[in-house]
Amino acid sequence: MSPFNASGLTGALFADAEMAEILSDRRWLEAMLDFEAALARAEAAVGVIPTQAADVIVSCCQVDLYDIVEVGRRTTLAGNPAIPLVAMLTEKVREKDAAAAEFVHYGATSQDVIDSALGQLYRDAEQKVSTRVAACAHALADLAQIHRVTPMSGRTLLQHALPVSFGLKCAQWLDAIVLSHDQLMLRSGSWLQFGGAAGNLAALGHDALPVLDALMRSDPADARNTRSSLAFTGRDTPWHTTRAHIQAFSMHLGILSSTLGKIARDITLLMQTEVAEVFEPSAPGKGGSSTLPHKRNPVQSVAIVAIATRTPGLVATMLSAGMQEHERGAGGWHAEWDTMRELLLLTGAASLHMQTMLEGLEVDTERMRTNLELTNGLIMAERVTFALAPALGKAKAKTLLETACRMAVTEKRHLRDVLKATPEASALDLDALFDPSTYLGASDVFIDRILDHYESDQRFMVEKTQIYSS
């Protein structure tokens, strides 16, 4: 079944296997058990509960001991999965050591377990997304370099405007990617939630803060699994109904999706039969049409556009869900769980599509040149106007060009040829002026500036990626 499922009918269009695994119910369950184990350890370290009890609790925090379906069955009545899980964990602990059962989930509340556990999933998911986005950025930086002076039609409101370089277009895409990536990374984190039933850890009395601090310092190496779980970050007070940071995280996912959607839409437009300048990489079985042999459908960019169409509503949900009542919300919080997971899955899929697409992007520079001629030189009119301005004045130059353009259109001639027959323009080197590759303005500097931003960011990207994968 689709959005949380990369092995359904829609395959990896909207969710891929890696992301689906990271955000799976099994991982959520595991992360909840990790929290309970870490809590027991922290409380034993501080002396709130016996070390012996903690050991038994930790030994029962093995995900394979629990049946997700059974937890779910009870969740329907309980209202959240932490309640049945804690009950089942307590039962298992009791079977081993009745005394230890009293210390399960000691002083914590359901939302502590769930928020802290989901935070682990979010962090893992964000790392995966970030790695993919870094690869997109890398591919774009290469394309910007390679096509630094490849002229193509710049299009505004879907009309040819002036020549631009394809390298600048790639650099602009890179600019948005780097911006989105930075913001996302700064937001991500595996926030610890620990406040007890009403957010003040009252049940723990004087031990509250030592336990909170010990929990914050939980060593990932202690966690049952070897992933980077349980490296909590970010918050030193409870945030049961203070959701601003999680909202900000959701929004940067939304922005990233929107950015990827912009690039993907551009690619669908560039792949149009009439334009045919840029293409998704081809692959056997990809993008074909059963009955139309000539078609080359934009499969991945279409999936990305679909995702970018879906994410704004999910982000709006995270905002609407923010008005959570008093010390614990009656609905808003519950609306977050699947919304965040869906947002991460979709953004993850979009970034993977984009990575694959950019790493194999096919660019037809010849066609770009051909298309530049579609207006019979009118696309260069601005340049000629500015070139004539010093001699004629800008107003007169403009009028002259307007006349020449009209003539070019009416007579279906190239503007260059019309101008060659125009005395006022005879002093100009028209052939040179009509060469788009010498009319790319500040492209070079703009590309460099964006690449510079990327370079400084890249080190961070690479380092962070290395940390992640180590």
Added chain:
Amino acid sequence: MSPFNASGLTGALFADAEMAEILSDRRWLEAMLDFEAALARAEAAVGVIPTQAADVIVSCCQVDLYDIVEVGRRTTLAGNPAIPLVAMLTEKVREKDAAAAEFVHYGATSQDVIDSALGQLYRDAEQKVSTRVAACAHALADLAQIHRVTPMSGRTLLQHALPVSFGLKCAQWLDAIVLSHDQLMLRSGSWLQFGGAAGNLAALGHDALPVLDALMRSDPADARNTRSSLAFTGRDTPWHTTRAHIQAFSMHLGILSSTLGKIARDITLLMQTEVAEVFEPSAPGKGGSSTLPHKRNPVQSVAIVAIATRTPGLVATMLSAGMQEHERGAGGWHAEWDTMRELLLLTGAASLHMQTMLEGLEVDTERMRTNLELTNGLIMAERVTFALAPALGKAKAKTLLETACRMAVTEKRHLRDVLKATPEASALDLDALFDPSTYLGASDVFIDRILDHYESDQRFMVEKTQIYSS
């Protein structure tokens, strides 16, 4: 895993097993095969393809012959699940009868299969939702009758305003339910999509319309399965990029969710410790808190509020997705698939929660009476003002009441007692005037009107439900 999964960690909070089955990938695949079988039959009937070929094709349209994971794997490259499915079906047909393989999916396009198949799922899902909503309406009609003259505090802007009857409150809830239900039913339908590659069935030549008509008349009994599949309705021209009717369907799901959310929010408010007038039915393991023995958490209404928080974003997505390009969209259409399924799942879960809740709703009429006294009689001030008006004039009456109210507040006395000591009010039967059960206005008639609307609707509800289940 979660939203499309009723057997995950969140159990049936946001998706129940019945709805999840109806909207499953397996059912989607089955409905696509049903379409291909019906198409082959229709084309054989018209003489476009050989009957023998149709028979072979139909024999291969068995869902168990296909591996969803394999279809999905190829979908990732193909861009939609119809392309690999048609390829796999053709392969299976070819194995039996090479000649017949040429007639698989004859003249159809991917979107024909997918839209028609999803329409079957939507119709089945709408039937399930409608049955549940009808049960909610039934329960509310009973409650409106039973509590026709049960006085409680009417609350505006969360402040006590005037007494109302709990029966009228239930009738108002019923009113919105009936309205939502009607609109939803009118919209639902298993729309046939059949236009071929560019929406004009060009490949079928003169046979196009006979095939379209034969397809529209497809006998559900012919379908491989015994469900009411393949009873197409509603559209006699293709609608590949004309999505108004499916958008309208999505929106009525959104309205229904919002209506259920309003009722659920009211119940969370009525369950507040300070109010305690109405409660979700209790059940073992339901709504308890591990550490707080006195709590009675509003589990089902909270799930409904969460759902009503999530659905507006999904409806907005259906609207944003509507700007689909030319003859077939590049992203908008793809954004619809999971959005519609999620919307149906969520609305289905919300209506089931509501049904369970209303069928066992606990009402504390005594507490309602007690709460009516919370303002020390001020809630009856309007009535006394109007009662005094004929004698004193409304202005004077109002001034007198304002003074009396202030005195009641300051001296913490009951307004009735203050007024008993006020000469101008001595002529009134104050005990009678302060009886809220005789100050319910036109409640009775309003309840009757709404019940009348419900009665006429109910026959339709029942009939339609019977048709569905027959």
Added chain:
Amino acid sequence: MSPFNASGLTGALFADAEMAEILSDRRWLEAMLDFEAALARAEAAVGVIPTQAADVIVSCCQVDLYDIVEVGRRTTLAGNPAIPLVAMLTEKVREKDAAAAEFVHYGATSQDVIDSALGQLYRDAEQKVSTRVAACAHALADLAQIHRVTPMSGRTLLQHALPVSFGLKCAQWLDAIVLSHDQLMLRSGSWLQFGGAAGNLAALGHDALPVLDALMRSDPADARNTRSSLAFTGRDTPWHTTRAHIQAFSMHLGILSSTLGKIARDITLLMQTEVAEVFEPSAPGKGGSSTLPHKRNPVQSVAIVAIATRTPGLVATMLSAGMQEHERGAGGWHAEWDTMRELLLLTGAASLHMQTMLEGLEVDTERMRTNLELTNGLIMAERVTFALAPALGKAKAKTLLETACRMAVTEKRHLRDVLKATPEASALDLDALFDPSTYLGASDVFIDRILDHYESDQRFMVEKTQIYSS
């Protein structure tokens, strides 16, 4: 200033003068006064208040007697504009007749006035929108007829697929328009709201229903102004927190905007420099670029796309606002006021842009022909495959065409020429087969069916429009 202002910097891009006037604060104020006058008349007719008092009240319900700024100033404190308006009206009545002042707003509540008044504005605005949409439909019906057999490239996923007729494209646009228009008209209406402070008209006692009925029958001719105000429709019980019908109205505006957005996006795509098949009507000062003489910017379709981008969020707001507490909501209702007005303004502007655009649409049928040749005949491959199938079998035919297509692409030759040199295809009349105007499939019938829907709808459109304008 902007969205509610057609005389600001953005002119009529997002709001035109007619709609802005209909939805202005002045009209809202006027409609509130109309309600108070009608209420006084109804109550006098029933005998609840003296006829003399009603006369004085009616005489004070003149919009020019009130200063909007002053009402607004007090609204900030009061929380809604009805409270200060009633106070100011009462004051004015008192000045004329102290006794009559007691009967102002008798038995009503703020929400009664505001909902009933806004309903009048919504109805007037819907009429204006509907008239414009009817004009769009008319223009499209003409275009569908005129271009019934004008061939152009059908485009799916932005790729050339098969030839279609431009008439069918227009008919498909018309189909969505007619659907949206119908649904919208059925929803619109000037709903009467009358429930008193807690929705049961308790203050009016036994007179409640007679007053409600008299109010429902209010004669527009009695209203101070000569517009069709105060023709209430639709609801016979209060609906203070039952918003399903107003949500449905909002959504049909959203669907209409989305439909208009789809058409507009198609036009922006068709106006692309590389496509250049269809153009917005030109006008002096329209769509030009200061520095780029050859550009012809899609001004109106861009404004429509912008509007269709904005409306989904507004519709989502109407759904989110639906969870209104108890007998009167604490925020949700207040969120509706400007959201509905903005939605109507935007949809109104979009429909006016569309009307202007369609009534003067420029169609370059020659360019459509030229573009059909862009694939060197590959767009006709499906047809040739089907034509060869009877003789060769579909599989063999498909293989042959695939080879021919590859050859055409590699050698940059026209597919027709490649096929002419292919023995197996020699029996075919290739010139005839490559004529797109004879490969339009069931276009003709589909156009007729949609025009038929439109015809039956049109009578209704015209009649309703006449009623409106009479």
Added chain:
Amino acid sequence: MSPFNASGLTGALFADAEMAEILSDRRWLEAMLDFEAALARAEAAVGVIPTQAADVIVSCCQVDLYDIVEVGRRTTLAGNPAIPLVAMLTEKVREKDAAAAEFVHYGATSQDVIDSALGQLYRDAEQKVSTRVAACAHALADLAQIHRVTPMSGRTLLQHALPVSFGLKCAQWLDAIVLSHDQLMLRSGSWLQFGGAAGNLAALGHDALPVLDALMRSDPADARNTRSSLAFTGRDTPWHTTRAHIQAFSMHLGILSSTLGKIARDITLLMQTEVAEVFEPSAPGKGGSSTLPHKRNPVQSVAIVAIATRTPGLVATMLSAGMQEHERGAGGWHAEWDTMRELLLLTGAASLHMQTMLEGLEVDTERMRTNLELTNGLIMAERVTFALAPALGKAKAKTLLETACRMAVTEKRHLRDVLKATPEASALDLDALFDPSTYLGASDVFIDRILDHYESDQRFMVEKTQIYSS
């Protein structure tokens, strides 16, 4: 008329005069003229245009010389307000000095003017919002200190859970405010947009970068007005279709609104007749009901909740609008203008309401105490359980408490009294255990931590505010 109008019927509910002025069409026009003046100055400084021409241009950049209505009239045709404004400015310059007219808007494009001008408005608006939010934070910090040990009922899922301190509740509100405020400030800025017709400043040739740099360094003091206009920040390359930073800005406004909405919803709940613990400040004419003398309607918090209901849709629009085509978008960009202004107006109004409300918040600490007793001591059950645990074991303690709680509920006795009669609890100092003010857990430390965050932030808040107002 409403959203952009603080002098309409809804007064300052959704837009106040200060914000409306900052975001007015007049200010927008002025900021566009400021840009043109600064551009002329920068180009003269670099030597691209004659100083004399720049002087004439600057002299014509006076807002009073232009008629907004006339600009708007032409905008309808032109598609954006920069086109007619530049034409009108050129005309005025030409009247003074024909030669200078050639240098108006030299090398710039419409979007350069509009984005740069709107950035000025956004910055001014953000400053105003930030100042108000800083005042909210100040008020909350005071409340957190004052009510540090004021016990009240902590409520989870709208049920009494445990005692909390009202100071901690205020600190939690403050926490979210500080977080929102920080993020917002980091995002705000008056981004310079300068890229020319296709984003590479081609028309300016080698002078492009010097002009860009000179423009970036524009001295606000040069600007015609004395406000802080034209202090550009943030971007050193064009961003015509790279909207991530403006999306991030919009989202932090959305988060702030959501945060304010959460606080406001809490206050509406605390003002309920049944709760009555906290009240909006009262004022003459505020929150009263014409017919219900005892009501004290939550006017300002209701307006804030309404705003927080509206903003998520606007943020979603900013995300949906992000897929802007190629070098300049066909609709997405245009959707931003009014969306951003509305978002700022709404957030501005919400923050002003919140400031007023918090600065005069009425807190009934006695009622808080009374409400704590509503459960007859059950709210203290957790504490007693933990107190008994060392002696009895947690399991046994829990069972004992469950029995006692049931007895307390059934016999309507206080839990303390039930326990006093229970031998196992006799060793406890029950009177002390049932004092909520000594069961506030880590509240004190959490309050301190949040106040510390605020303190460090406050300096920044104050400094920035001073800079703003200087």
